[in-house]
Amino acid sequence: MVPHIKIEEELNELAGNTEQVFSVSAVPDEKKGERIVVLHTLTEEELAPVLAKLADCNLPPLWKPRPNQFFHVDALPYLGSGKLDLRALKTQAAEKAGNGE
Secondary structure, three states: OOOHHHHHHHHHHHHOOOOOOEEEEEEEEOOOEEEEEEEEOOOHHHHHHHHHHHOOOOOOHHHOOOHHHEEEOOOOOEOOOOOEOHHHHHHHHHHHHHOOO
16 A cells, blocks of 8 residues: 555655645556556646656655656645545546546
C-alpha cells in the first residue's frame, strides 16, 4: 500500500504551495494491480520544476508517480464539508488515465 497523503504532501512541498494543488489516487493496472495517478491544478510551466525535483526527493521509488501519470484538472473535487471528495477524485483519475490524455 502506498500512502497517498505522503505523496500529496511531498508534491505540494516541492511545488512550494500551502494549499492543496495535487491529489493522488490509484487506478487498476494490468501488470501491477494498481498504479498511481496524480490530479493537479498547476499549469505545465508550474508542473515542470516539480517533476524535475521529484526524481531527487526522498520518497521511495515505488511511491514516485511517473511524469505521464500527472493529469491537469480545473479544480480538485471537494465535498460541502470542505474535505476532498475521494469518490469523485477516483472517478476523475480513472477517466483521465483511461483516455490517454
